[in-house]
Amino acid sequence: MSDALLKVEGLDVLFTSYGQTRQVLRDISFTVGAGERVALIGETGSGKSVTAKAILGTLPRNATVSAGRIEVEGRNVLELPRGARDALKGSAFSLIMQDPLSSFNPVFKIGTHLDDVLRFADSREGVKSSRAQRRARIAAVLRRVQLADPDRVMNAYPSELSGGMRQRVLIGLALLHQPKLLIADEPGTALDVTTQDEILNLINTLVAEEGMALLMITHNLGVVRKVADRVVVMRHGDIVEAGPCEKILAAPEHDYTIGLLDAVPPLYGPRVQTQKISAQAPIVRATGLGKQFGRHGKRFTAVKDVSIALREGEIFGLAGESGSGKTTVARMMMGLSRPTSGTVTVEGTPNPGRPLAQIVYQNPGTSLNPKRTVKQSLGLPLKYAGLTGAARDARMAELMALVRLPVSYLAKYPHELSGGQKQRVAIARALAADPKVLILDEPTAALDVSVQKTVIELLLHLREELGLTYFMISHDLSLMRNFCSRLAIMLRGEIVEEGATPEIFADPKHPYTRALIAAIPVVTDDEERYKPAVSPEERAAFLVKTTD
Amino acid sequence: MQQNPFTAILTRLGTFVLVMVVLSIMIFVLARVVPGDPARMALGPTATPEQVSALRSEMGLDDSLPVQYVSYMGRALQGDLGMSLLSQRPVATDLAQTVPATVELVLVAVVIMFAVAIPLGVMTAHFRDLWVDHVGRLLSLVGVTIPSFLFAISLQLLAARYFGDWPIIGRMDHGLGFAGGPTGLMLVDSLLAGRIDVFLSALQHLALPAVALSMAGIGQITRITRSAMLENRRKDHVLTLQSFGVPERVIIFRYLLKLSSIAPLTIMGLEFASLIGNAFVIEMVFSWGGFASYGLNAILQKDLNAVTAVVLVSGLFFIVANLIVDVLISIIDPRMRRKEAR
Numbered sequence: 001m002s003d004a005l006l007k008v009e010g011l012d013v014l015f016t017s018y019g020q021t022r023q024v025l026r027d028i029s030f031t032v033g034a035g036e037r038v039a040l041i042g043e044t045g046s047g048k049s050v051t052a053k054a055i056l057g058t059l060p061r062n063a064t065v066s067a068g069r070i071e072v073e074g075r076n077v078l079e080l081p082r083g084a085r086d087a088l089k090g091s092a093f094s095l096i097m098q099d100p101l102s103s104f105n106p107v108f109k110i111g112t113h114l115d116d117v118l119r120f121a122d123s124r125e126g127v128k129s130s131r132a133q134r135r136a137r138i139a140a141v142l143r144r145v146q147l148a149d150p151d152r153v154m155n156a157y158p159s160e161l162s163g164g165m166r167q168r169v170l171i172g173l174a175l176l177h178q179p180k181l182l183i184a185d186e187p188g189t190a191l192d193v194t195t196q197d198e199i200l201n202l203i204n205t206l207v208a209e210e211g212m213a214l215l216m217i218t219h220n221l222g223v224v225r226k227v228a229d230r231v232v233v234m235r236h237g238d239i240v241e242a243g244p245c246e247k248i249l250a251a252p253e254h255d256y257t258i259g260l261l262d263a264v265p266p267l268y269g270p271r272v273q274t275q276k277i278s279a280q281a282p283i284v285r286a287t288g289l290g291k292q293f294g295r296h297g298k299r300f301t302a303v304k305d306v307s308i309a310l311r312e313g314e315i316f317g318l319a320g321e322s323g324s325g326k327t328t329v330a331r332m333m334m335g336l337s338r339p340t341s342g343t344v345t346v347e348g349t350p351n352p353g354r355p356l357a358q359i360v361y362q363n364p365g366t367s368l369n370p371k372r373t374v375k376q377s378l379g380l381p382l383k384y385a386g387l388t389g390a391a392r393d394a395r396m397a398e399l400m401a402l403v404r405l406p407v408s409y410l411a412k413y414p415h416e417l418s419g420g421q422k423q424r425v426a427i428a429r430a431l432a433a434d435p436k437v438l439i440l441d442e443p444t445a446a447l448d449v450s451v452q453k454t455v456i457e458l459l460l461h462l463r464e465e466l467g468l469t470y471f472m473i474s475h476d477l478s479l480m481r482n483f484c485s486r487l488a489i490m491l492r493g494e495i496v497e498e499g500a501t502p503e504i505f506a507d508p509k510h511p512y513t514r515a516l517i518a519a520i521p522v523v524t525d526d527e528e529r530y531k532p533a534v535s536p537e538e539r540a541a542f543l544v545k546t547t548d
Numbered sequence: 549m550q551q552n553p554f555t556a557i558l559t560r561l562g563t564f565v566l567v568m569v570v571l572s573i574m575i576f577v578l579a580r581v582v583p584g585d586p587a588r589m590a591l592g593p594t595a596t597p598e599q600v601s602a603l604r605s606e607m608g609l610d611d612s613l614p615v616q617y618v619s620y621m622g623r624a625l626q627g628d629l630g631m632s633l634l635s636q637r638p639v640a641t642d643l644a645q646t647v648p649a650t651v652e653l654v655l656v657a658v659v660i661m662f663a664v665a666i667p668l669g670v671m672t673a674h675f676r677d678l679w680v681d682h683v684g685r686l687l688s689l690v691g692v693t694i695p696s697f698l699f700a701i702s703l704q705l706l707a708a709r710y711f712g713d714w715p716i717i718g719r720m721d722h723g724l725g726f727a728g729g730p731t732g733l734m735l736v737d738s739l740l741a742g743r744i745d746v747f748l749s750a751l752q753h754l755a756l757p758a759v760a761l762s763m764a765g766i767g768q769i770t771r772i773t774r775s776a777m778l779e780n781r782r783k784d785h786v787l788t789l790q791s792f793g794v795p796e797r798v799i800i801f802r803y804l805l806k807l808s809s810i811a812p813l814t815i816m817g818l819e820f821a822s823l824i825g826n827a828f829v830i831e832m833v834f835s836w837g838g839f840a841s842y843g844l845n846a847i848l849q850k851d852l853n854a855v856t857a858v859v860l861v862s863g864l865f866f867i868v869a870n871l872i873v874d875v876l877i878s879i880i881d882p883r884m885r886r887k888e889a890r
Contacts, residue, residue, distance in 0.1 A: 017810075053709040056791050097791075102784040105803045107881050113785075116802075117792040124793065173792065209685035 002030035011068035037229035094174035104158035111154030197519035222521025268530035278314035283348030317484030366423035420451035511538035631851035648732025650838035669773025691767025
């Protein structure tokens, strides 16, 4: 396509920090034609976001474009003076940001952000507009993104809107000036899967109706299938493969792409793994658990009448979206928080002198103390387990071997480790005190999909070796399909469905479960066909409203 | 959902009343357990034991402490803070004369503080690691580390050396024959009376002590503003506005400045304590007839009623300042408003 809307050619970008120069983009070339939907896909450090920033002209100060061209409608924007380049923002192309909360200044109203963007875009084009005129135009755009009450949205502060509503406003922001190219940086990633699904549908509708081109930046292959015509796969600053979406997803050529697709946990089909149901006796039993927060008149019920029997040797999955109460249940089962009503009974016998359960948190980057070495992090639980001197060192070496890390890593600080390695250390720390139950709080949510695969494999091995029982909390149903033997779905503090994982996926009874499964972005058409059907009424009844 | 801001402020006021009660009990007890008999000190060495015990019972010193406290507070709430042994006048009268001088000094110091520190903080953040930043940071370091009395004396010496007739003590030129006005604040009273000459003289007198008093706060607030600006600069919402072409100056002076003013305001509330503490020293150096120097003399002379009153007024200052800071912050930050309502 010679008259591409966006043409990136041989782009090299260097980052300089503390006197060292690093090349983060190498010879990046791709095009986006008018009305075309292109996805840039890659894992952490692949350079996909840097590419977007280079196009927008918002690279950080320590970055330099050392070679290449970025053409927008035939003009090389890298050679344009700053003013002319700024003039392209919002009109030639617009950006939809990733995190809808941090994308707004918390002390200004939503309307102020929108008005300022529109005001300066107008003045660059020499258009005079009054505040009232702009307000009317903003309201029209907000209605385009299906926000039914624009006045309320404009007068609200960012913290007063739900995540889905904020994401819609961000999309509206990008639409204010009918850009020809929409650049979307992981939209919906920070949101629940049902909300993300709605946002992707909205973007698709808008792109089709307005005839815009879309450059979607994402790490999620399921999202790619949903919103892209063409895919560009990036890795460590290089493009490894590019081509039409169906071809890349169905018949990838490059090893990296093949590995990436292989790492995505399948929802349906022959690749699905099913974990055996445990027939052993329960190890922890929760009966009629309830939890209320708050004092005085404003009590909030987080968990209502939840009963779970965690059987020895099984992997029990508690699924739910944010605010469903799943973490509160886990905390009560561990004894970290006292239930308002109901009881938790430990039926199994803990190893002598050891607590029964330990927890592995979602984000190893924050659950490990950055100022302590791996050895110090592991040393503390071992000290309370009564191990000292040579016995402690031997146990540490044993733990490191269990999580497949070299013993030399004991001397490292968390920032010297990758995300996957940090999570391995966190698992080793949880194992230090010989627990029988591991509580996994979204253990792979902060990790790339290929790393997730290795961590999940490790957890499965550890269960075999040590005879552990897992209690996993997650919102990622495709992961849970392959990892959990039994599943319970939580909605607003209550368990709405519970059963063996294959049965739930084959025949979900509750409409909410169906909506949840249907919203998961999948990689193949076959999986899409297997998804349960959800009627609009059911969606409306159980999903959080994001439109107003 | 909007909440009632009055409830939030009332709750806050309630805690402040509690703080004042605790403070008053503490200073009341403290002032009475220190050795030395105030009646003896008031009457002097020549008084007979009978005279002393007569005065003691007249002052209520023979009653138990709780009784003394209740009767003192009862009178204090009606504006009767007792007699000052030192000046032989009601403490309330003394305070009425001296408090406005200190208020004026502290207020002008606060204005100077913000007028200098906020722009300096914004500039040092914007020109990070350039010479403006280095100079600004050096200045704020100087402000924080050098004690205020040293500033006060240096300013006096410099003024005397290079501006021979610049006033270095007092609140205004007595030759102007200005008797004061209803507020006790020279700047306000002179304008009310239409006396520009008095206003200018008062301003001239205020300049040195106010600058000396504000130095420590300038250093502190510059640093806080700088780091808040730098931290917020990295946030996603700055990138959002940039990518939609909102000019840099609007992002800095509108969006970042408002968000970054929360931290220095919070610090300001705490800084008030050291501001009042420093005022004790500054007022001595500049012979400023404020309540801080009044309090200092009272402490040295064990003038119990005066000491108690001065401590209570200092506490009140601090509390009112923090109340104002809280209100300002909740005006700026909607999240704070909701938190309070909860």
